[in-house]
Amino acid sequence: MKTTFDTIVIGLGGLGAAALYWLSRELGADLLGIEQFEIGHTQGSSQDHSRIIRLAQHQDIYTDLARPAYAAWYEVEAESDVKLVHITGGLVIEEFGVRDTSRVGTRDLNGYRNAMTRRGIPFEALSAAEVNRRWPQFALKDNQAAVYQPDSGFVDAGKGVLTHLALARARGATLLDRTPVRAVAPRGQGSVDVETAQGVFHARAVVMATGIWTNRMLARAGVQLPLYGTQEQVTYFATPHLKECSPRHFPVWMFHGAHSFYGFPVYGELATKMG
Ligand SMILES: Cc1cc2nc3c(=O)[nH]c(=O)nc-3n(C[C@H](O)[C@H](O)[C@H](O)COP(=O)(O)OP(=O)(O)OC[C@H]3O[C@@H](n4cnc5c(N)ncnc54)[C@H](O)[C@@H]3O)c2cc1C
DSSP: OOOEEEEEEEOOSHHHHHHHHHHHHHHTTSEEEEOSSOTTOSSSSSOSSOEEEOSOOSSHHHHHHHHHHHHHHHHHHHHHOOOOEEEOOEEEEEETTOSOGGGTTTOSHHHHHHHHHHTTOOOEEEEHHHHHHHOTTOOOOTTEEEEEETTOEEEOHHHHHHHHHHHHHHTTOEEEOSOOEEEEEEOSTTOEEEEETTEEEEEEEEEEOOGGGHHHHHGGGTOOOOOOOOOOOOEEEEOSOTTTTSTTTOOEEEEESSSEEEEEOSOSSSEEEEO
16 A cells, blocks of 8 residues: 555545545545544544534624634535535524623624624524524523524535545545554654554645544644543434424524523434534
């Protein structure tokens, strides 16, 4: 097997798979992707059926990233003919009078409205009664209100990983799974050694997309980032109301109250999802 590449991408979760695909458009076969587990595994951050995508942000830095993110996904859809983005519209709901205001910052309806206004993103400000009238699946209370943004939706996260990797392979990239990288050793300018159980690979550049494992990768370089992991729980709720909860009839939503939650229509599993 070839051991020298222009670039090696370490970690093939959502970010690594996308990096591999976009690099493959320039580098083709001069590209290697390495994953410690099997492709599409469920031990990182990128598994499962859905991730919210939205222009409805409360900070400009995220709004400015969101538009190109939509464009990038649509390009991947066009090249693969795999549907990845599902537009459902999205609600951001706030419950007033119950939040720790010292920790809210711009993450309230005002913050969302201001950020969308600054960037010319259309939205509707809705009372609880209006939300309940338009989507009777919701039962908002009088001390709650919402903004609705019609471009919100979700991306099929698991399929997104596999689609990026398939397209990268089609352009000649090599994929190695079940291959933990043990160390990354810079060898002077323009040369990096990547050590694995299957041997040492060499590259001009390395992309580390190793998520919560990143500090292990950086140890040899003497760099540590302030990272800590959390285990996130999502729950699927079975419903007899499949049509009312389908992506055509049920928006993605985020709820900011004493606690924050978010949710999806029925997709992937025959159940709605909440996290
Ligand atoms: C429950 C949940 C809900 C979320 N909801 C949303 C949402 O609605 N919208 C949104 O935009 N984002 C959401 N996110 C965030 C988003 O999913 C993550 O930001 C994204 O998946 C991170 O991808 P990643 O590639 O950085 O990490 P990961 O998917 O963890 O990938 C890192 C990869 O590196 C590999 N790796 C690590 N070390 C090595 C090594 N030594 N050798 C080889 N391979 C290695 C790992 O095995 C793994 O495959 C959510 C995340 C979670 C967990």
